Amino acid sequence: MTDSPDFLIPVPTRGDGRDPLRRDRGDWQPAARRPLPALVTDLRPGAFGPFEHLAQIGRAAEIAGLGGALVPFDPAGEESLVVAAGLLRQSRHLRVVAGFHPGIATPVYAAKFSASLQRFVDNRLGWQVDIGLDPAIARSQGDFLQGADRYARAEEFLTVARGVWNEEGYTYEGRFYQVLAGGFQPPNSGLPFPRVYLTGTSSDALAVSARHADVHLFTGDQDVAAGIAELGARSAEAGRRLEYGLRLPVLARDDDDEAWDEARRLWNIIGGTGDGLPDPDPRTGLWHGFGRIADSAKPGLVGSYETVAAGIRGYLDQGVTTFVLEARPHIEETYRLGERLLPLFAKEIEHAH
Amino acid sequence: MPIDIYWRIGTHGDQQSLRRRVSSRGEWAPVVPGSLTPGVRDGRRDGYSYVDHMADVARASESSGFVGGLLPSFPFTDDPWAAAAALARETTTYRFMIAYQPGFLHPVQAARMSASLQRVTGGRVVYNIISGGGGPAQLWWGDRVDHDDRYARTSEFLDVLKGVWNGGPFDYEGRFYQVEGAGLPEPLARQPFPEIYFSGSSKAAIEAAGRHADYYLSWLEPFPELAAKFVQVREHSAALGRAPKFAVRIDVLARETEEAAWDEIRRGWTHVDQAALRSPDGDSVGWLRSQSFVSWPVRDYRELEVSPNVWSGFHLLRGGPAFGLVGSYEQVAERLDELIGIGVDAFILAGVPHLEEAYRVGEEVLPLLRGHDIRQASPLSPHTSLSVAKGTI
């Protein structure tokens, strides 16, 4: 383990836009796209597929020096494994984490798909396995498993996936999955298993993480310190050592005033109710207003690049090393993070190599 | 006639913003953490070069509604022919407006390169014919030909290029070029001939433009002066039985509010050192014109606003021409509409940083254009006068 920070961006698989609620990039809200007036030559119709926009975001992350991109599992959005494959193939360095839940396929199939992909992209694929889905969404995906059973299945899923990945002649007899004399053969064997990202704070979730996660991801509204302590103890019992990550919305500008002006501008776009901008939490420095101006409702950091970097350092000191930085519009903000925020961690990154 | 809108690609790197005149994209500055193309990854160069950023700007431009981009050519830039060849297959609809000076490249070779590029791109090559600004830069290229002769050479160059385009045999006996039995071979011959955007404000330029320009391309100037220049070009061309269209190259700094736009200029202005300013040595009439609209030095950046939203200080904040538009999305669109009103048929817009601003201008400004209704109504409109002359109004 290293204390060099790893920065990822999330990939918006349901469109993107300059302002809150606006999703005029990509083809998810065709009506939201403002057409060019008839007098202006427009060569676009028919020339661009819907992947082009995501490809540009992936390239921005690659060019701006982000460590990776996380493509979420979102039943209402673009399919994550396919998007991940596209983003990986067009880049050389970027690691791409594809989100999915264990109900989408058998573990053998998920591993098989991933083995091909690992070979195609020089082993840069990761998995975010979403276990605790909203029950209605799970049912809409054909998955009726509930409660603790979901964690038991996830445990088996990851066990079997690693089993067939690593062992020829692999056999498994479980509650949810059975395999007889499975296991991959060359050239699909012997590859690095996708890095596994898991989430959740329940005891069940932590138990699966302790045994199977490479990285456990938190959000700012969770008690990160307590989570790390608990997972540290549990994973030590399992003879493992985890890395920790945080999903963190950020709004960073040249100085604090400019960042807060921008927060206010975005806040007022949705506003109309006249309610004021909330202050950041005086204890943690986290701002809880992102729910209204960004894709995620999680708390995050607002301020100058230095302010945001200081907030991130606070988490680094607690042992968090992976940061999924959320900012829209994704292309422009990814450039900004790469050019302005990441260089503030150059020392830590250089030190680690 | 539809309006074609291009978006420039910098061929010598880019800045993060106009706030600081520091290049951080491309190899024109030391590669440090925060540099892009090449960038630093795990303490090492990431293997990318500026062409990778150009590719992203090109793709951003085409997907945000621009038909293509102008690729400038100066001693310190990347070469636009090489860039077009490299980016041809990484783009879909993007038209490459290649800036080049006839004289550095033989017209038969220019024809061969163009024809091959047309085949590679499906006809997406456009020319920006420039004839140089003299001075040390001209000598840097190894060119001692003087101002007016450069235009004579440009004219001959285009005669030869057009002469060989559709196959041979073509003979030519000129002051600068001679060929015998020339002509592009099959199947290079008879590709669509690239549209010619012709630049130059001098008398010699306007005469040559009359013979060759599909579009007469100018830097932005105060609108009445620009309109007067168009009249001159129109007259010269009419004498030769030709009627070129008009294009303007404009930097754009557009924001949600006018105040926010000027605030960007203000931030950049704090780093400007007017004392260190020198006009380039040379014989460019266009540049002298552009400097003649303001009296230097100025005390405040707003003194460079020669008419509402028309600002002539862009060269102080980044390399390139002086004039551009500053204002809200609506204001910038209105000014562009006014230009359409005085007869502009195409724009080459630009903004720093080119990638991010391509999205902004494509999403926020272009959809606001109204264009034709305004053109009919403009007192300076060539169409108005024509209709009046014909007694149709």
Ligand SMILES: Cc1cc2nc3c(=O)[nH]c(=O)nc-3n(C[C@H](O)[C@H](O)[C@H](O)COP(=O)(O)O)c2cc1C
């Ligand atoms: C829109 C535009 C683009 C130009 N681009 C270039 C260029 O890329 N490289 C260059 O050397 N000169 C460029 N020039 C300058 C011309 O070479 C020439 O110096 C200028 O048009 C002045 O010509 P004039 O003396 O006839 O007015 C450009 C000029 C204009 C108007």
